[in-house]
Amino acid sequence: MDIDVRLASAQDRSLIEEFYVREGMNFQQLIQHARSTPVGASSETMFVIAAARGMVVAALKLDIAKDPAMGRVGFIRYFEIENALESTDLGSKMLEKTRELAEEKGLRAMDAIFDVERADLFDLYTESGYREERKEICLRRDFRPGVFE
Numbered sequence: 001m002d003i004d005v006r007l008a009s010a011q012d013r014s015l016i017e018e019f020y021v022r023e024g025m026n027f028q029q030l031i032q033h034a035r036s037t038p039v040g041a042s043s044e045t046m047f048v049i050a051a052a053r054g055m056v057v058a059a060l061k062l063d064i065a066k067d068p069a070m071g072r073v074g075f076i077r078y079f080e081i082e083n084a085l086e087s088t089d090l091g092s093k094m095l096e097k098t099r100e101l102a103e104e105k106g107l108r109a110m111d112a113i114f115d116v117e118r119a120d121l122f123d124l125y126t127e128s129g130y131r132e133e134r135k136e137i138c139l140r141r142d143f144r145p146g147v148f149e
Contacts, residue, residue, distance in 0.1 A: 001052050001053070002052060003050050003051070003052045003057065003085075003090060003093075004051050004052070005048070005049070005050045005058075005090075005093045005094055005096075006048070006051070006097065007047075007048060007049075007097070007101065008046065008047040008048065008049045008059075012047070012049060012051070015049075015051070015054075015055065015056045016047055016049060016056055016059055018056070019049075019055070019056035019058075019059055020078070020080065022082075025080070030061065030078055043064055043065060043066065043072075044063070044064040044105075045061065045062070045064075046061075046062050046101070047059055047060065047061055047062070048060050048062060048097050048098050048101070050081075050085075050090055050093070050094060057081070057082045057085055057090075058079075058080065058081040058082065058085065058090055058091070058094055059078070059079075059080060060076050060077070060078060060079035060080070060098065061076070061077045061078045062074055062075070062076055062098060062101065063075045063077065064105060064107065067108070067109075070108045070109060071107075071108040072105065072106060072108060073107060073108055073110070074098070074101075074102050074105070074107045074109070074111070075110075075111050075112075075113055076098060076110065076112045076113065077113045077114070079091075079094070079112075079114065079121060081094075091124045092124070092127070092128060095124070095125070095128045096128075098110065110130075111133070112125045112130055116135075
């Protein structure tokens with residue numbers, strides 16, 4: 001299967017949305033999270049996709065923001081690959097394309113943000129030269145139930 005790894009265009013939006021729905025994610029919520037990064041507001045948001053046979057088979061979201069201490073930094077989130085392609089080198093190709101974009105955009109660093117239970121992503125990132133910077137835990141306390149609870 002011929003797979004094209006590239007920066008997504010506006011015409012790819014519906015294909016990206018279909019992909020994330022297949023992966024069990026709400027694309028609209030994912031887009032809304034574009035406005036914030038761990039260092040503040042995102043100045044750019046883009047998607048790197050892998051497309052084959054008119055479908056997106058892998059995608060990741062890249063936000064770029066300015067870290068006051070470092071300069072422009074990229075944040076990779078929502079990296080998903082079709083289950084049948086997870087054991088291929090597609091993940092590495094996606095990260096290589098992201099590295100190329102980082103160089104083109106003059107980024108100082110790239111952070112990967114993902115759920116701690118995704119050991120597959122942890123291994124992929126470390127094999128691609130990422131190092132563990134820190135561990136974060138998000139705790140929430142609810143004060144009142146939601147509207148429909």
